[in-house]
Amino acid sequence: MRSQRTYLDWNATAPVLESVRDAMVEVLDEVPGNASSVHQHGQKARAVVERARRSIAAAVGAQPQGVVITGGATESNNQVLRHHVRTTDNPRIVSTAVEHPSVIEVVEQLDQQGVNTEIWPVDRRGRLDMQWLSRRLDDEVTLVSVMWANNETGNVHDIPGIVEQLHEAGALVHVDATQALGRIDIDFDEAGVDYMTLSFHKMGGPKGVGATVVREGLKVSALYAGGHQERGRRPGTENVVAVAGADAAAEAVVQRREQWSEMLREHRRAFVDALHQESSGLELRGDRDAQLPNTVNAAFEGVDGEDLLMALDLEGISASSGSACTAGSLEPSHVILAMGYDEADARRSVRFSFGPTTKREELVEAARRIAEVADRLRQMDAQWR
Amino acid sequence: MTETETTTDAACAVRPREAVLETGDEIAKAVRDRVVVAMSGGVDSSVTAALLARQGYDAVGISMRLYSTPQESYDKSCCSPDDLFDARSVADSLGIPFYVANYEDEFQKRVISYFVEEYRRGRTPNPCVACNDHLKFDILLKRSLALGAKYLATGHYARIDRSGETPKLLRGVDRNKDQTYFLFGLPREALGRILFPLGDLDKEEVREIANGFDLETANKPESHEICFVGGGDYKEYVAEVLADEQQTPGKIVTVDGEVLGTHDGIHNFTVGQRRGLGISYHEKLYVQAIRPDDGTVVVGSKEDLMSRGLVAQRCNWLSFQRPAGPLECSVKIRYRSTPVPALVTVGDDPTTAFVEFETPQRAVTPGQAAVFYRGEEVLGGGWIEEPRS
Numbered sequence: 001m002r003s004q005r006t007y008l009d010w011n012a013t014a015p016v017l018e019s020v021r022d023a024m025v026e027v028l029d030e031v032p033g034n035a036s037s038v039h040q041h042g043q044k045a046r047a048v049v050e051r052a053r054r055s056i057a058a059a060v061g062a063q064p065q066g067v068v069i070t071g072g073a074t075e076s077n078n079q080v081l082r083h084h085v086r087t088t089d090n091p092r093i094v095s096t097a098v099e100h101p102s103v104i105e106v107v108e109q110l111d112q113q114g115v116n117t118e119i120w121p122v123d124r125r126g127r128l129d130m131q132w133l134s135r136r137l138d139d140e141v142t143l144v145s146v147m148w149a150n151n152e153t154g155n156v157h158d159i160p161g162i163v164e165q166l167h168e169a170g171a172l173v174h175v176d177a178t179q180a181l182g183r184i185d186i187d188f189d190e191a192g193v194d195y196m197t198l199s200f201h202k203m204g205g206p207k208g209v210g211a212t213v214v215r216e217g218l219k220v221s222a223l224y225a226g227g228h229q230e231r232g233r234r235p236g237t238e239n240v241v242a243v244a245g246a247d248a249a250a251e252a253v254v255q256r257r258e259q260w261s262e263m264l265r266e267h268r269r270a271f272v273d274a275l276h277q278e279s280s281g282l283e284l285r286g287d288r289d290a291q292l293p294n295t296v297n298a299a300f301e302g303v304d305g306e307d308l309l310m311a312l313d314l315e316g317i318s319a320s321s322g323s324a325c326t327a328g329s330l331e332p333s334h335v336i337l338a339m340g341y342d343e344a345d346a347r348r349s350v351r352f353s354f355g356p357t358t359k360r361e362e363l364v365e366a367a368r369r370i371a372e373v374a375d376r377l378r379q380m381d382a383q384w385r
Numbered sequence: 386m387t388e389t390e391t392t393t394d395a396a397c398a399v400r401p402r403e404a405v406l407e408t409g410d411e412i413a414k415a416v417r418d419r420v421v422v423a424m425s426g427g428v429d430s431s432v433t434a435a436l437l438a439r440q441g442y443d444a445v446g447i448s449m450r451l452y453s454t455p456q457e458s459y460d461k462s463c464c465s466p467d468d469l470f471d472a473r474s475v476a477d478s479l480g481i482p483f484y485v486a487n488y489e490d491e492f493q494k495r496v497i498s499y500f501v502e503e504y505r506r507g508r509t510p511n512p513c514v515a516c517n518d519h520l521k522f523d524i525l526l527k528r529s530l531a532l533g534a535k536y537l538a539t540g541h542y543a544r545i546d547r548s549g550e551t552p553k554l555l556r557g558v559d560r561n562k563d564q565t566y567f568l569f570g571l572p573r574e575a576l577g578r579i580l581f582p583l584g585d586l587d588k589e590e591v592r593e594i595a596n597g598f599d600l601e602t603a604n605k606p607e608s609h610e611i612c613f614v615g616g617g618d619y620k621e622y623v624a625e626v627l628a629d630e631q632q633t634p635g636k637i638v639t640v641d642g643e644v645l646g647t648h649d650g651i652h653n654f655t656v657g658q659r660r661g662l663g664i665s666y667h668e669k670l671y672v673q674a675i676r677p678d679d680g681t682v683v684v685g686s687k688e689d690l691m692s693r694g695l696v697a698q699r700c701n702w703l704s705f706q707r708p709a710g711p712l713e714c715s716v717k718i719r720y721r722s723t724p725v726p727a728l729v730t731v732g733d734d735p736t737t738a739f740v741e742f743e744t745p746q747r748a749v750t751p752g753q754a755a756v757f758y759r760g761e762e763v764l765g766g767g768w769i770e771e772p773r774s
Contacts, residue, residue: 310484311532314419314445329450329487380531 005316006366010202011151011179011295011353012320016245017204023248024206027241035238036229045240052247059250059257060177060198061187062213068220068233069243072210073178073199074102075223077145079212079234080174080195081106083220084143085115092116094136094171095145096128097338098153103145103176104334120146125287126153126339133162137169144173148180152322152335152351153286154295156184160191167192172218178202178210182253183292184261188213195220203355205249209242260356264293267354271363272296279371281378285336285349294355297336299348300374302381306330308350311373317366321350417443420536420580421529423521424448424476424483426468429540429583431475431602432591436582437538438479439598445532446476446483449525451492451516452613471602478600486528488520495519497613504623504652505631507675508752511567511720512611518570526575536580543568544584544761545576552576554703554763559587566720569756569766570701623652635680637664640673640689651675654682657690657748671748691745692774697738697755697767700731704764707735714764716740717756718749724758738767 007015027048033041035049049069057064070076081103085091095107097119111117118136121129128146144166149156163173174195180186182203188196196213200206212233214220220233227235275282281301300308305321309330312319322333332346341349352370354363422434424446438444448469469485476483496515503510521539529537541564542557554576557563571579583591595603614622624632632650639645646664648654653661658672662684673685695718702708708731715724726743740755749772756766 306487307528307531310447310486310528313484314482314532329485331487377531380527384527 005318006362007358008317008319008352008354008363008366010355010358011154011351013201013207014204014355015357016206017249017252019252020205020245020248024241024245027244031240031244033240035240036227045238048240048244048247049238052243052250055247055250055254056198056211057213059181059253060196060213061189062196063189063216066188066214066216068212068214068230069238069246070210070212070230070234071208071239072201073100073176073197074210076197076199076210076212077102077174077176078106079220079223080197081110081143081145082223084172084174085110086221087219088142090116090140090142092118092140092142093145094118094120094133094141094143096120096122096147098122098126098150098155098335099145099147100151100176100178101334103147107145120144122338124340126150126155126285126335127287127290128157128162130165133165137165137171141166141169141171144171146173146175148175148177148186149184149292150286150335151179152295152333152349153297153339154179154292154353155287156180156290156292158290159186159193163192179292179295182249182257182260183264183294185257188215194218200246200249203249204252206242206245209239209246211246256356261293263356264354267358267360267363268293268296270360271352271354271367274364274367275371278368279374281374282371285339294353296352298350298352298370299345300350300378301348302378303348303374304377304381305348305350307377308370308374311377312370315369315373317369319350319352319370322346417441418535419443419445419533420538421445421447421525421532421534422481423525423537423539424472425540426471426475426602426605427540427608428595428600428602428605429542429591430472431540431600432595432598433538433540433582434475434481435479435594435598435600437580438481442536444479444481444538445534446472446479446481447525447528448472448483448485449492449520450485450487450489451520452489452497471605475600475602479598486525488524491524492516492520492613500611501623501626503752505627505633505677507633507651507654507677509655509750510752511754512613513567514570514754517567522571522575522579526578530578536578538580538582540583541568541581542583542586542588543581543763545579545581546762547577555584555761556758556763557581557584562588565758565763566717566754566756566766569703569754569763571703573701573703576703620653624650627652633677633680635676635682637662637682637684639670640683640685645670645684648680648682651677651680651682656750675751687747690747692742692747692749692772693745694727694739694741694773695749695755696770696773697740698736698770700736700738700765700767702735702765704759704762707731708764712757712764714757714759716742717754717758718746718769719753724756727757729757736767739773741773 031044033045035045053064053067056067095103107117148159159175166173172194175193176197177186178199194215199210222233222235229235283299285297322330332343333349336346336349420437420442422444424430434446473483496512499515500510500512526537542559542562543565544555546553546555556565611619634649636644637646654672654675656672670684671690673689674683712729716727717724728741730739751769751771753769754766755769757764
C-alpha cells in the first residue's frame with residue numbers, strides 16, 4: 001500500500017526548492033514596489049532584480065550586464081532567433097533536429113517567411129553529425145542554434161567544441177541551456193557562447209521566468225514594444241516575485257551544483273542498474289557517453305509508451321514521453337524520430353527524469369515497479385487474441 | 386509540487402479500506418474495483434463516469450483521440466480538442482484521473498478506411514459498429530484491463546444481465562435510445578467485463594442526473610452525425626477520399642433494364658434512397674440495388690424494394706456459441722426500425738446466417754447490420770451481405 005507518489009518528470013518541471021519558495025514568499029510579503037519606480041518601494045524591488053541578475057550571471061559564468069531576465073526559455077529562444085533575423089543581412093540559420101519546439105517552430109516559421117534555414121541531423125544515438133556541420137560552414141551560416149543538453153534523451157552536446165568550430169567559420173552560436181542548468185557545469189564565457197537561453201523551473205526555480213544571456217559586444221533587441229525595462233530589451237513590469245525565485249535558484253546552482261551532479265550521477269547509476277536487473281527487453285536510448293546525470297530514456301520491447309505511462313501513473317509514478325498535442329494525447333517524440341526510429345518504435349520511448357531531492361531508494365523502488373508494469377503490459381498484449 | 390506529495394485523491398493506486406468507508410457516501414463496495422470509463426465529452430459518458438464514481442468505483446476516465454480535425458472545423462464533432470477539454474473538466478470535477486489515448490492509426494485503418502471502402506463497393510457502412518468492435522471493445526478494453534481495471538464502462542443505452550451463468554446483453558430501457566444495434570459484435574467473453582450504467586435510464590433522466598451532478602456537459606446537444614465527417618456531407622467526404630479513378634460511374638437502370646441515365650459514382654447511392662437520383666420518371670423511384678462491378682444503380686418502385694429475407698455474414702453470437710437449430714426471433718435491419726419477426730438459420734459455419742422475414746421488409750441494405758433479438762435479449766447479429774427475394 002502506497003501513500004506517496006514518485007515524481008520522475010523533472011525535465012518537464014521540478015518541485016520548487018525550499019530556498020526559492022522562501023525568497024518568493026518574502027518578496028510577496030515585503031516588496032510590493034515596481035522595480036522602475038524611483039521611491040524606496042521601487043528601489044527595494046529594483047535591488048531584488050539586480051541581485052538576481054548577478055546570481056544568474058554567476059551561475060553560468062557570464063557577465064551581469066549580458067543577462068536579460070525574461071518570461072522563460074520559449075520567450076528567450078524567440079527573442080534571440082528573431083533578433084538575429086531582424087538585424088542580419090542574409091541570415092542563414094542552422095538548428096538541430098532535436099531542438100525544443102520553442103526553437104524548431106520558430107525556425108520553421110522564419111523559413112516560411114523566406115529565411116534560409118537548415119536542420120542539423122543526428123545519428124541513432126542522438127549525437128550531432130559533426131561532419132555534416134563542417135560541410136555546411138562554407139555556406140555562410142550566420143547563426144547556429146544548438147541546445148546544451150537534450151530534454152528527452154539527456155544527451156549533452158560538446159558546446160565548447162562546436163563554438164570553436166563555428167567561430168572559425170564566422171557564425172554566431174545560440175545555446176538553449178534550459179536542461180543543463182544545475183545538472184552539469186555550464187560556463188558561458190569560457191565556452192565562448194554568443195547567446196544563451198535559460199529557464200529556472202527545471203531545477204527548482206519558479207515557472208514563468210528565464211533569461212537571455214548575451215555576450216559582451218553583442219546586442220539583443222526586444223521582441224515587442226512597450227517599455228524600457230531590462231535596458232529596453234524586455235518591456236513590461238518585472239515579475240519581481242518570480243525573479244526573486246530565479247535568484248534563489250541561481251544561488252543554489254552556484255553553491256550546490258557540483259554536489260548535485262555527483263549525487264545525480266550516482267542515483268542514475270542505481271536506477272539504471274535496477275532497471276537492467278528487473279526488466280526484460282529494455283533498451284536505453286541516447287548517447288550513454290555524454291548524458292545528463294538525471295535523465296533516462298527507456299523503451300521496453302512490446303510495450304507502448306502511452307500504455308506504460310498511464311499504468312505507471314495509476315501506480316503512483318509520474319513520467320513522460322514525447323509531447324502532448326492540443327488535445328492532450330501523446331505524439332511520438334520528434335527527437336526519437338530524428339534519431340531514425342520509426343513511429344511505432346518512437347512511441348515506445350518513455351522518459352524518466354529526476355533531481356537532487358529524489359531519493360535513491362525511491363528510484364530503485366520505482367525501477368522495480370516500472371519493470372513489473374512493463375512485464376504485465378507485455379504479457380497482456382501477447383495474450384490479447 | 387513536491388516530489389513525494391501525499392496522495393489522497395483518486396490517482397492513488399490502492400486505497401485503504403477505511404478511507405473508502407470514511408468518505409461518508411453510500412458506498413456499497415468495501416473494495417474499490419477499478420473501472421475505466423470511455424469519456425467522449427458528451428453528456429452520456431459524463432453521467433456514466435459520475436454514477437460509477439459516486440457508487441464508489443475507482444473510476445479512471447479515458448478519451449480516445451480518433452482523428453485529427455483541422456483547426457478551422459475542430460469544434461463541429463466529437464473528439465475535437467473541445468470535447469476532450471469537456472471530458473477532462475468533467476473528470477476533474479469528479480476527482481478521477483483522466484487520460485487521452487491516441488488511437489488515430491487504428492481508427493483510420495479500422496473505421497475510416499472501412500467506411501470509404503464500403504461506399505466504393507456500393508455498400509452502406511456502419512462506422513459506429515466498426516468503432517465499437519475494433520476500438521472501444523477491443524483495444525480500449527485491452528488497455529483498461531492492462532491498467533488493472535475490472536471493467537470498461539461506456540455511456541451506451543444497453544443493459545447487461547448478470548443474473549445467469551453467463552452475462553446477457555439486453556436492450557436499453559429507453560426504446561428510443563437503445564443502442565444494442567451497434568453492439569452486436571462485442572466479443573461474447575467481453576460481456577463480463579463491460580458496464581453500461583445508463584441502460585436502465587432514459588435520456589431525460591440522464592440529463593437530470595447530469596444537472597444534479599452539475600456536470601458542465603449536462604446540456605450539451607446530442608451529436609447525430611458521423612463523427613469524423615465533422616458536420617459535413619459524408620458523400621462529399623467519400624468523394625474527396627476516393628481519387629477520381631477509384632470512383633465507379635455507371636448507368637441508372639430500372640428493374641426491367643430500361644436505362645434512365647448515368648451517374649458519377651456508386652458511392653453516392655444507398656439502397657432505399659429516393660432523393661438525388663437526378664432523373665424524372667412517372668412514378669417515385671428508389672434505389673433497389675447497386676452493382677459495383679459495372680457501376681449499375683438499379684432503381685424501382687416501392688414494391689421492388691421489398692425483400693423476403695437476407696444473408697448475413699461475419700455473424701457474432703452473444704447468447705450461445707451458435708444457434709442450436711432454426712431460430713425464431715426478431716431482426717432489426719437498420720438502427721431506426723423496430724425488430725420484425727423472422728426465422729434465422731445457420732449452416733455448418735455459424736458466421737453466415739440466412740434470415741427469412743415473416744413479412745417482406747423494405748430496403749434491405751448491404752453493409753448494414755442485421756441484429757437478432759428475443760424479447761429484451763440480443764442474441765447476436767451479422768453484416769448484411771445481400772437481400773433475398
